[in-house]
Amino acid sequence: MNAATPKITTDQIRLLERLTNACAVSGDEGEVRSIVLEQVRPHADEVKIDALGNVLVTHHGKGENRLRVMLAAHMDEVGLMLTNDEEDGIFRFDTVGGLDLRQLVGKAMLVGGEHIPGVIGARPIHLSTPEERKQTLTLDTLRIDVGPGNSAKVKVGDRATFATPFKRLGSSLQAKAFDDRLGVATLIELVKNPPDHLDLLAAFTVQEEVGLRGARVAAYTLDPHLAFALDCTPANDLPAWDGSENEQYNTRLGAGPALYIADGSTISDPRLVRFLMQTAQTAGIPYQVRQPGGGGTDAGAIHKQRQGVPSVSISVPGRYLHTAVSLVRLADWQNSLALLHAALQALTPEILAAER
Amino acid sequence: MKALIQKLVETFSPSGFESPIRQIVRTEIEQIADEIQVDALGNLIARIGPRGEGQHSQGTRQKIMLAAHMDEIGVIVTHIDDNGFARFTTLGGVQPRNLSGGRVRFLNGAAGVIGIERLEKVTELPTIQQMFIDLGGSERKSCPVQVGDVAAFERPFAELGSRLIAKSMDDRIGVAVLIEAMRQLKHTPHDLYFVFSVQEEVGLRGATTAAFGIDPDLGLAVDVTGTGDTPKSIKMEVGLGKGPAIKVRDEGMLSDPRVVDWMVKTAEKAKIPYQLEILERGTTDARMIQISRAGVPSGCLSIPCRYIHSPSEMVDYQDVLHAVQLLVQLLSQPVKIG
């Protein structure tokens, strides 16, 4: 009954590296989709790609009256789309998903399917005044520059992502798009180590960052009994400027997977929250509670589908999400995988017996 | 009906945590309904099938969904500091200006008072982040609540002439109207689904799934609406004491004109006073019922209410009684829309 907990080793880290280095802005998830398909096909009973590009993977369990359990991780990342060609390799762009404009200037980017390098430049400090430097650079003033002569390979409509390469820093990992390639990597690992007493419905979703759109139709199609969303949530655990207690940390690095009681999109089903906490305590896995409020995960769309789906989210904490360079702790990822694996092993239909 | 209203408004059940109010509602209706079920999100759904005279009229049987939300706005703890003060965020549309000095009651029974940090300018409005709950303790480890615990506002029911005042009139008054209509309904040709919905205040979530599950022919929400009859208020024709309001539109939807017409004609025929409502800010469960599946002709029966989302929401008792009367009239008779 108790299958061995999957471990994060060099293989999983290499896969995460491939995933975070891939470029897949909302609506353009092809690069990640092909990695996912390559990884899950040998382990799945059914694999389907739906109209929006979600990859829906089914692994059937054995036995009667099986629970249908959906797990969702989104393949898309926030990024940019080129909107106007201004000649000479210079393009206007717009954001896709939530991006703080202050994080864009002076960055190296990768553009289009061929990952053409480009930069978002800024006026030299010598040519700006102190007054000007007090203003945030607006979308209207920023441009992507792929260099003169490159326009043939780059066109309006192409997406762009940060050019940050994956790097290991001891017990931490540094890359772009941990939100939500970590969830994708974790879900792939669970598909490879599935429970045998329930139906595992793994949804690698699209367009989470632009409105939880893939998860909505995926949940409608899969029609599960309950759902877990696997995501990445901000760890704002830096010191306050005045040394006062940081009361809005959201989550902390190193404190384990973050369980959601409520965020901006979902009030988690309390039965599932209790179950996860008990599972963690029994298995000796550290966990933390994400501060309620704000944000959203695929659970926000899933729980409102059809006649309602009891749902909860579990996230790996990450610093500087939605910027060029994010940071996570290896141990938090390992513990998230361990908790989810243990939860799937321990899940039975009794979990929904009592009323919400 | 006042005792019922008091019992409902003095229960603590913010969005997402409706178990206490669901228990009370269930006790009130379990003898009346033909069938009761609780769905995956916690909606309480009571069905009353055709009954009494006219129940066998051919071709008039419609599946009608009524919805009044059981949840109220509230707060949820985000942090307990070293001295035992609780920081919080909101569940639903809680306005900072309604909080100072307010009292809250947690689901585990603990009570607290809302305090505010010192502001740079005394005339400024504080943000939620500048507020905290004082539970009477002095250190974190003896604080009776923890991160994730939820509370609703505490303010007892009161009467002022024919006005009734309490927190959570939005929408316990709608819940009361549905319960009372269920009690008074002697005959109907329809399949009626009385939905006591959850999580309306955080995005009409319960009504979304309930409507999908029921797949009705017609939908009617019962909720509060604002008024334009207080000093220098928003311009609005609706006022207390002039009858229940028939919603023409609000910020989130346009009522089906055929439903508005049906409601107006029924009220006029039965000589029940009514008002026509246009609400610029705010919406109801009807919005999600209307766009469920292939679409549902929908409307809303509104109870005029002053000071919505404050701890002292005020309705007029006569409006409430007339709302029940109108609802019973609407549900007793044949109707065919769309």
Next chain:
Amino acid sequence: MTDLLPFLKTLISAPGLSGHEAAIRELIAAEWVLLCDELTTSRLGSLHAVRRGTLPEPRPSLLLAAHMDSIGMMVTSRVGEFLHITKVGGIDPRVLPGQLVTVHGRKALPGVIVQPPDSLLPAEYQNGPLPLEHLLVDTGLPAAELGRLVRPGDLVSFAQPPLTIAGDNLAGHSLDNRASVAALTHCLRELRGRPTAWDVWAAATAQEEETLGGALTSAYHLGPTLAIAIDVTFGASPGSPSHKTFPIGKGPTLGWGPNIHPGLHKTLKALAERLEIPTKLEAMPRHSGTDAFHLQIAAQGIPTMVVGIPLRYMHTPVEMISMKDLTRVGRLLAEFAASLDENFMDGLKLDE
């Protein structure tokens, strides 16, 4: 069958504000009944018309959707012989003072939107633009008669008559989105007498300007294999940023972004090139702002596309389009519908 321009002029002269589309639906139905096999109305009031295809059941279907509702205003209260109004759909109140309107009370009443003299306004709005709550409608009727004929909830539509503008252009209100309804009608006319393998559904959807409710519920009900939303897009004009607009008369736009299936975009682009119809790519990084936003996520999800007709001065009573663009869109959609066969979905790719 009326010519396209007179038909469009009739369309924009009929009232059909969001949620109250009955009058315009009847006009469209009168045309489409001659061009389709069967007409039905959805529970929210959208018009559905189908041309049955020739493939055996279960037959794939194409949904072409153009919203028929338009923006306008609604009476909120009467003050003496004047009416207060609120908006239905998105309206910039600055375009309203001096606009001719029709108040749809117990009978249709001509009126005008008026800006009260500054002395009767709060100090902060004197000499500046007025928010909607301070504008009034004057019908010229005395208070008592007005009270009998008009009540809160009555609709108010623009009464600007259509203007034919030189060079095959038309100006007026409600061209958003009746122009697309006319383009869709032209598509159906181009298909007359030509069988299609697939079922082709034409939907004049309701409530786009308020809730996108018509698109969502129609897509749920009809369950099409593919869906294309036809809507107007921002036409290049003084005062609008050039990097967000497209010239009128130079062809339709083809949407590109998460709301659009890339394979559908590429198919339509190649088809347009073959037909020598000029098109421009319209970057839609997030929300397309059209019915396609809800068509895409109905039920199990549907591959969607957006075709845009450039239109100047959107959401004013003097919107302007080029009739050439309308007929181009109609022809493009007709040829696309006619080209669909039993192999199309196998060839439709998300990734290269």
